[in-house]
Each structure stands twice: as structure tokens, then as C-alpha cells.
Amino acid sequence: MLHDRFLMTESKKPLTILLASPRGFCAGVERAIQIVECAIERYGRPVYVRHEIVHNRFVVENLEAKGAIFVDELDEVPDDRPVVFSAHGVPKAVPAEAARRNLLHVDATCPLVSKVHREAERHHDQRRTVILVGHAGHPEVIGTVGQLPAGAVLLVEDVAQAQTIEVSDPLSLAYVTQTTLSVDDTVEIVTTLRRRFPAIQGPKLQDICYATTNRQAAVKAIAGTCDALVVIGAPNSSNSMRLVEVATNYGCARSRLVQRAADMDWQWLEGARRLGITAGASAPDLLVDELIAACRERYDVSVEEVRTTDESVVFKLPRQLVA
Numbered sequence: 421m422l423h424d425r426f427l428m429t430e431s432k433k434p435l436t437i438l439l440a441s442p443r444g445f446c447a448g449v450e451r452a453i454q455i456v457e458c459a460i461e462r463y464g465r466p467v468y469v470r471h472e473i474v475h476n477r478f479v480v481e482n483l484e485a486k487g488a489i490f491v492d493e494l495d496e497v498p499d500d501r502p503v504v505f506s507a508h509g510v511p512k513a514v515p516a517e518a519a520r521r522n523l524l525h526v527d528a529t530c531p532l533v534s535k536v537h538r539e540a541e542r543h544h545d546q547r548r549t550v551i552l553v554g555h556a557g558h559p560e561v562i563g564t565v566g567q568l569p570a571g572a573v574l575l576v577e578d579v580a581q582a583q584t585i586e587v588s589d590p591l592s593l594a595y596v597t598q599t600t601l602s603v604d605d606t607v608e609i610v611t612t613l614r615r616r617f618p619a620i621q622g623p624k625l626q627d628i629c630y631a632t633t634n635r636q637a638a639v640k641a642i643a644g645t646c647d648a649l650v651v652i653g654a655p656n657s658s659n660s661m662r663l664v665e666v667a668t669n670y671g672c673a674r675s676r677l678v679q680r681a682a683d684m685d686w687q688w689l690e691g692a693r694r695l696g697i698t699a700g701a702s703a704p705d706l707l708v709d710e711l712i713a714a715c716r717e718r719y720d721v722s723v724e725e726v727r728t729t730d731e732s733v734v735f736k737l738p739r740q741l742v743a
Contacts (some may be wrong), residue, residue, distance in 0.1 A: 511566020659702025
């Protein structure tokens, strides 16, 4: 039996895993999850959550097991139970409706998304038309657009739209961006807007969040030396999908999104000797460990972590949960 095990180990093909770092949870996601957990502890089960707290099925199911109920709209929330708003942010009409109903509500909007909301409001107060660079239909975009009156925000999704968008007053114009975009694509879009509208106002620091920027930089550092690259994340996670695009654009054509190890297509990996692994900002490190363990079952694995920066950002919980 020991001899057979030895032969099985010897027959495994070698696989070097390049582990991108930083990867996985960002401070905004950790805060949002803690908010739901603290709300359940403070107010008892169930606590309602409007939309997925973050875009990850594993996280959502774990919170459901602890007592969270996820709903699409406030009309699904009973009058006597608390509701948490997701990390992506919500239109102003949502907390206004919660207040009208006297619902106990907790806002888990990422502080970096809230910063974009404040920027958009400031520009609107100064009578500027606001251009939002982002993806139509994404919850964060819906939330940002919903901070201002209808028609006050113009959405630009790509360079082609930046080249053709018309504004009423080019001298009274500003832009903000979704926090989870491709850094490279956003630079190109903003450059186009600035060329067409030299007077356009923008943020002093880019709106794309530190975690999105850092995770993309880490993928850029390994993509060119990988035979294949896996991004662990959800298909509705913007930051995760951008990591796949970045990996492809920076030298690893065989790149794909995988939600967890059980979804891995091992035939797709056939012939690869160097596998890059990263995780979107809403994917827990446990899922990375799970995939590495699954690789070890099939390959003789060695792991090399490639770290491009250290992160130390922490966001405080809302006062109503810590008072």
C-alpha cells in the first residue's frame, strides 16, 4: 500500500502556483460582512439585507446560515426587523423609504463608494453636469446615479462613448468613476474626456479603490509568466471580472473566472506548468486555500507568493453597532 501511494505521488505532474498578493477581501468587504454579523448579534435573527451584501455566493450563504435574509427591495422587509444596505451603495430613495417606514436600517456602503457619492453631490451643487464612468446596471452605478436628481448624471462605459458623448455646457462639467473598474481602461476613458473637455473637473485622487488597483497590479506582475491563471470570484463581481481581463491583456491568454474549486475545469488546465491564482475583493481566502488543496490532489504542487504591496486599510463599523 505504501509503495502504491509512493507511485501515485511520483506520477503527479509538477505544477508551480504563483499566488498573487494582495488578493481576496478588501477592507470594505470585511466591514460589510462584519456589519451583518454584528447586526444579527445585536438585534437577533433574522436581519434582512437588501441585495447581496457583497458579490460572492459563498459569503451570502454563510450569512444566511447565521440568520441573514437577502431581499431585492425594501417592501420584502417586515416593519419590525432591521435591514442592512449592501456594500455597493444605494440610491437616496432607499434610506428615505426606510426612514418613512421607521425601519431600523444600517448602511454597509463601502466608505470609498460613499466618497464618490459625496463628490458627485458636490459637483451637482456647483451646477456641473456629472459624467459617471462605469458599467450600466451595476449596483454601485445605480447607487451613485441615485444620489442626484434624474438626468443629472451621464453614464460613460467605454472610450467610444467618451468620444461621442454630448454635454450642454463643456465648461461646467465633472466626472467620477465606479470604484471597481480596470485601471488601464479608466485612464484611457478619462484621457479621452479630458482631451474633448479640457475644463472637466475630476477627483484629486482617482476614484478606483486601493484594493482594485492593488489586485490588478499583482495580476500584472505574474500574468506574463503563467501558462494559465484563475481568478476566484463571482461572475457578477466587477472587480473579479476586471482581473480576468487584466490577466489576458498582460500576457496570459488562458485566464478565467472560477467561483470555487468544485467549478474548476481540470481539462482546461491540461499542459500548464505554471498556474496563477488570485481572488477578487469579495472572495474569501478560504476559497483560495480550497483551490490549492484541489490542485495538490492532482499535481505535485509548489507555491510561490508574489507580493506587490502590503495593505493596512481598516474601516470602522457604524456607531449604531458599536455604541
